[in-house]
Amino acid sequence: MRRIRAAVTGAVSLSLAFTATACGGGEGSESSPKTLTYWASNQGASLEVDKKVLQPELDQFEKETGIKVKLEVIPWSDLLNRILTATTSGQGPDILNIGNTWSASLQSTGALLPWDAKNLEAIGGKDRFVDSALGSTGVPGKDPAAVPLYSMAYALYYNKQMFKDAGIAEPPTTWDEVIAAGKKLSKDGKAGIGVEGSNLSNNIHQVFVLGKQHGADFFTADGKPDFTSDGAVAAVKQYIDLMAAQKIVAPGNAEYAQNQSLSDFAKNKTGMVLWQTPQQTFSSQGMGPEEWGVVPAPVPSGKPGQGAQTNSMVAGINLAVFKNTKNLDGALKFVKYMTSDEEQIVLNKAYGSVPPVKSAQKDPGFGAPSLAVIRDTLANSAAALPQVPEESQFETVVGTAVKELFADAAAGRPVTTESVKARLEKAQQQMPKK
Amino acid sequence: MTETAVAHPTEPAVRKATPGEARAPRRSGRRRIALPYLLLLPALLLELLVHLVPMLMGIAMSFKELTQFYIRNWNEAPWSGLDNYTVAIDFDAPVGQALLKSFLTTCLFTVLSVGLCWLLGTAAAIFLQENFRGRGFLRTLFLVPYALPVYAAVITWAFMFQRDNGLVNHVLHDQLGIGDSPAFWLIGDNSFWALLIVSVWKGWPFAFLTVMAGLQNIPRDMYEAAALDGAGVWKQIRHITLPSLRSVNQVLVLVLFLWTFNDFNTPFVLFGKAAPEAADLISLHIYQSSFQTWNFGTGSAMSVLLLLFLLVVTGVYLLLTSRGRKTSDV
Numbered sequence: 009m010r011r012i013r014a015a016v017t018g019a020v021s022l023s024l025a026f027t028a029t030a031c032g033g034g035e036g037s038e039s040s041p042k043t044l045t046y047w048a049s050n051q052g053a054s055l056e057v058d059k060k061v062l063q064p065e066l067d068q069f070e071k072e073t074g075i076k077v078k079l080e081v082i083p084w085s086d087l088l089n090r091i092l093t094a095t096t097s098g099q100g101p102d103i104l105n106i107g108n109t110w111s112a113s114l115q116s117t118g119a120l121l122p123w124d125a126k127n128l129e130a131i132g133g134k135d136r137f138v139d140s141a142l143g144s145t146g147v148p149g150k151d152p153a154a155v156p157l158y159s160m161a162y163a164l165y166y167n168k169q170m171f172k173d174a175g176i177a178e179p180p181t182t183w184d185e186v187i188a189a190g191k192k193l194s195k196d197g198k199a200g201i202g203v204e205g206s207n208l209s210n211n212i213h214q215v216f217v218l219g220k221q222h223g224a225d226f227f228t229a230d231g232k233p234d235f236t237s238d239g240a241v242a243a244v245k246q247y248i249d250l251m252a253a254q255k256i257v258a259p260g261n262a263e264y265a266q267n268q269s270l271s272d273f274a275k276n277k278t279g280m281v282l283w284q285t286p287q288q289t290f291s292s293q294g295m296g297p298e299e300w301g302v303v304p305a306p307v308p309s310g311k312p313g314q315g316a317q318t319n320s321m322v323a324g325i326n327l328a329v330f331k332n333t334k335n336l337d338g339a340l341k342f343v344k345y346m347t348s349d350e351e352q353i354v355l356n357k358a359y360g361s362v363p364p365v366k367s368a369q370k371d372p373g374f375g376a377p378s379l380a381v382i383r384d385t386l387a388n389s390a391a392a393l394p395q396v397p398e399e400s401q402f403e404t405v406v407g408t409a410v411k412e413l414f415a416d417a418a419a420g421r422p423v424t425t426e427s428v429k430a431r432l433e434k435a436q437q438q439m440p441k442k
Numbered sequence: 443m444t445e446t447a448v449a450h451p452t453e454p455a456v457r458k459a460t461p462g463e464a465r466a467p468r469r470s471g472r473r474r475i476a477l478p479y480l481l482l483l484p485a486l487l488l489e490l491l492v493h494l495v496p497m498l499m500g501i502a503m504s505f506k507e508l509t510q511f512y513i514r515n516w517n518e519a520p521w522s523g524l525d526n527y528t529v530a531i532d533f534d535a536p537v538g539q540a541l542l543k544s545f546l547t548t549c550l551f552t553v554l555s556v557g558l559c560w561l562l563g564t565a566a567a568i569f570l571q572e573n574f575r576g577r578g579f580l581r582t583l584f585l586v587p588y589a590l591p592v593y594a595a596v597i598t599w600a601f602m603f604q605r606d607n608g609l610v611n612h613v614l615h616d617q618l619g620i621g622d623s624p625a626f627w628l629i630g631d632n633s634f635w636a637l638l639i640v641s642v643w644k645g646w647p648f649a650f651l652t653v654m655a656g657l658q659n660i661p662r663d664m665y666e667a668a669a670l671d672g673a674g675v676w677k678q679i680r681h682i683t684l685p686s687l688r689s690v691n692q693v694l695v696l697v698l699f700l701w702t703f704n705d706f707n708t709p710f711v712l713f714g715k716a717a718p719e720a721a722d723l724i725s726l727h728i729y730q731s732s733f734q735t736w737n738f739g740t741g742s743a744m745s746v747l748l749l750l751f752l753l754v755v756t757g758v759y760l761l762l763t764s765r766g767r768k769t770s771d772v
Contacts, residue, residue, distance in 0.1 A: 400510075
């Protein structure tokens with residue numbers, strides 16, 4: 009009896025130990041040509057908002073083609089794991105949204121339909137899309153793994169009243185000006201600029217752009233991790249120093265990961281924030297469009313452009329088709345529908361993003377100053393994150409390193425070139441060896 | 443009291459009944475022997491399917507170079523021999539170092555958490571043995587953490603531990619004036635204590651429930667006799683309660699140990715995907731190695747190592763406690 013109990017206990021402990029490696033099942037994919045399953049990422053203020061935005065468009069699609077689309081909106085925190093699970097089990101949706109920075113990583117799993125000339129032709133051709141958006145659809149030289157759906161870019165948002173109170177006449181355009189303005193703003197419990205220190209992806213976006221400004225790419229030309237180059241170390245240190253050395257970031261931001269920095273901004277606690285299309289969040293927090301201004305994200309000097317003057321990553325959402333869909337024809341029709349001018353205008357307006365489709369961008373609705381900044385950034389001074397299969401791991405390990413460095417800075421521990429380099433060294437060695 | 447009172451009168455009855463009872467199994471014969479196994483069969487099959495098969499798959503994965511390139515069909519991943527294991531236990535390199543640190547953190551965390559859970563649970567159970575007004579209410583209240591869904595409970599804690607808007611700092615810093623500035627609980631070194639507090643809060647009601655059940659089996663007259671002999675409360679606890687609870691405690695501590703050592707939900711909900719270094723428990727660490735860096739082979743190897751460790755600990759524990767029981771039985 010005792011032996012049996014030992015065996016049972018052993019089995020229980022075995023199974024517990026294996027929860028980390030066991031994989032769950034995914035959603036069943038549809039075999040009927042009259043239905044499609046669509047996993048949408050969370051773009052609106054909530055999952056419910058997304059359903060309200062998307063459902064009428066899906067109904068319209070059903071009316072036109074007779075194909076019913078089953079919608080599931082998936083929060084960002086779950087999306088990548090859900091896609092991985094679906095990839096392993098082969099039981100996924102027909103169509104899905106992916107963060108465009110994951111394109112190359114997901115492409116390497118072989119689960120997504122390659123957009124070869126024939127497939128692209130079915131949706132109107134490659135030329136419909138803006139170049140920078142196409143740059144985030146997979147490894148260069150390979151057929152894209154996805155097509156662009158919504159485009160976004162970083163810009164500097166500033167609180168007009170706080171600027172006025174601090175006597176700052178012009179919104180900053182260079183980092184020196186950001187720091188100068190930040191120091192004027194940082195008093196009486198208020199802070200100059202907000203960061204999301206515990207949000208791994210956001211950390212990556214920021215240090216990637218700073219890396220570009222220091223001439224570093226985080227990956228070598230042949231796709232090997234290169235996290236410890238002088239430029240990369242300087243970029244990460246510059247970002248952490250906004251809190252550690254310049255003290256224009258409130259220490260509490262080190263634990264932010266749920267857009268608390270946007271709430272602080274809307275509540276007049278932070279004067280500036282670097283973000284991609286936050287207008288909906290601002291208004292949901294009670295901040296009217298006249299209360300904030302927007303200028304291109306800062307550069308080292310002069311005007312935003314390419315190379316050292318890059319001031320944003322190419323942010324956005326892509327639409328991908330699961331390779332083993334039983335309804336390829338319907339999926340292609342759906343992608344064509346979602347990237348049509350009319351749908352692009354409706355959806356991008358609803359989400360405050362910019363259409364990656366050239367002809368839809370011409371709609372006057374996207375000419376408002378706040379969106380013009382984004383549009384110009386995407387056209388002139390944004391760079392795609394490295395399109396390498398290990399991009400998603402890079403987000404995790406370097407994003408975590410930045411999070412730990414912010415924790416050090418918040419606790420008052422010194423952040424030096426050496427400590428930054430040591431963290432990045434550790435991150436690099438955590439990358440899978442090839 | 444019940445044990446001795448019942449045992450004596452039934453003894454002759456049992457003896458008399460022996461011939462009659464002995465006939466019964468002979469009559470139904472083989473079916474009687476097969477029945478228990480038949481009843482166990484569905485559970486065994488499910489156990490095989492739900493636990494054993496994934497476990498064997500996990501072991502197989504640990505010998506493969508399983509990255510995102512092969513996740514779609516992991517059978518095709520190239521064989522890598524012991525590479526994953528050498529990476530995991532190379533304590534001079536960052537991956538091994540981080541694993542070792544996470545392991546040691548988990549050991550310390552488990553000892554503290556299990557110890558505190560046991561102490562609190564036992565104290566509360568003994569306290570609630572006496573009948574008094576409001577006992578029922580307190581018993582119910584104590585079980586609340588156990589009854590709440592883990593996610594809801596832990597996310598509430600995460601809110602309370604927020605530095606700027608959380609209740610914990612509001613009380614400690616704003617009202618009691620502890621510390622120059624509000625402390626961080628969800629990042630940095632304090633995260634270990636935050637995790638421990640949530641873990642104990644969540645775990646002790648189970649200890650309470652188990653010990654309370656164990657206490658029901660201790661005959662009251664033993665206490666009465668001890669009290670007559672002049673033993674105080676502490677002496678009664680030491681010489682009657684604790685020895686009588688021995689077998690209950692053995693199971694309780696083992697189960698709490700396994701649960702705490704493998705706890706994934708609490709750190710995951712409290713800290714998200716990347717736990718702070720000070721609170722990097724091994725299950726979340728393995729999750730990050732597997733699912734966040736898509737290094738499933740190394741993650742599996744780490745899981746197998748963890749499994750071996752838990753098997754050894756459990757085995758030694760069971761051996762020690764069963765030997766102890768044998769000598770005490772004699």
